[in-house]
Amino acid sequence: MRFDIDDSGTRVLITGQFLAIDRPRALCFTWSNSDWNDPTVTSIVNVEFEPAGDGQTLMSIEHSLLPPEEFDNFHSGWILTAEQLGTRLERSPT
Incomplete structure (x- = not known):
């Protein structure tokens, strides 16, 4: 995968x-x-x-091997x- 971000x-x-x-x-x-x-460091996500009942899903994210200065x-x-994914999925028809 690849993302180009211009911030x-x-x-x-x-x-x-x-x-x-x-x-x-x-x-x-x-x-x-x-x-x-x-920039040669590779982290793991x-x-x-x-399933969390009532059609809900619990999503857990663990980002390991992240450079300490990047944690925050x-x-x-x-x-x-x-939050953005949750909002998007709430608006999407199933």
Whole structure:
């Protein structure tokens, strides 16, 4: 996978590769970011989905091997991403 993000005039390249896809339970993929202090570092993202009753799904995200100086940015970023995904799915017909 590849994302090109232009935020405030700064272009960031995020790349990764799916390591596992276990529909409908889990995803696992690598994550590298061109603006990290060491852009060759590769982190791992695990996403798990669990039924939570009433048609709801609990999504858990674990981002490991993340450079320590990036933790706060990614913590808030994953919260925002999960909220946006939830809003999008609530509006989508099933």
